[in-house]
Amino acid sequence: MITVSTDGSCLRNPGGAIGWAWANHDGTHGSGAVAAGTNQIAELMAVLEAITAHPGDEPLCIEADSQYAIKCASLWVHSWRRKGWRTASGSPVQNLELVQGIERAIAARPGPVTFVWVRGHQGDRFNERADELAGIAARAMRDGTYVPVPVAPLAPPVDVLF
Known part of the structure; x- marks a missing residue:
């Protein structure tokens, strides 16, 4: 099993610079940022990026301190889809593109x-x-020093014969 911890950061909620990150328990990690958002967007970005960075058959366990992100990804998404992407009160789902992603x-x-x-x-x-x-x-995004680094999916292990 692959275990990855995720987190998001919002410097001024809402509207401040946000950052997201995942830290694989094997030591690899990825992170990124955008100029403005919310803490919830940052948490969802961290989950999305962790999943896309870990393709394959091996089970993936995401540890997160955001109950919102966990519930969006694993619980609420099912009823929202059935209700045409509406909440129980009938209002549109917030952060819909990330939830669907x-x-x-x-x-x-x-x-x-x-x-x-x-x-x-x-x-x-x-x-x-x-x-x-x-x-x-x-x-770094807030200070104008952020340089995006592409996050490539982890390569599957390769058997090497000597």
């Missing part, structure tokens, strides 16, 4: 994706690392 990424991935909630800022080293990376990206 996560749904598509999960459906396209041959291996299963599960979610686990972890309490943020409580010393979990992988959650802390994702938080750190998301914050670095958001601050």
Whole structure:
């Protein structure tokens, strides 16, 4: 099983620079930022990017400190789809493009994706690392020093014969 921690950072909610990050428990990681958004967008971006960066058959467990992101990706999405992308109150789903992107990424991935909630800022080293990376990206975007780095999916292991 691949285990990845995700986190988002919003420097001024709403409308400030946001950063997102994932930290694979094997040490690899990815992050990114945009000029303006919300904490919820940042959390959803982290989940989406973690899924797309880990294709393949191996089960993927995403640990997140955002109950909102977990519920969007694993619980609410099913009823929202059935209701024509409307909430229980009939209003449009917020952050719809990201929610649908996560749904598509999960459906396209041959291996299963599960979610686990972890309490943020409580010393979990992988959650802390994702938080750190998301914050670095958001601050770099705010300060005008952010340089996007393409995040390539992890390559499948290759057997090498000597």
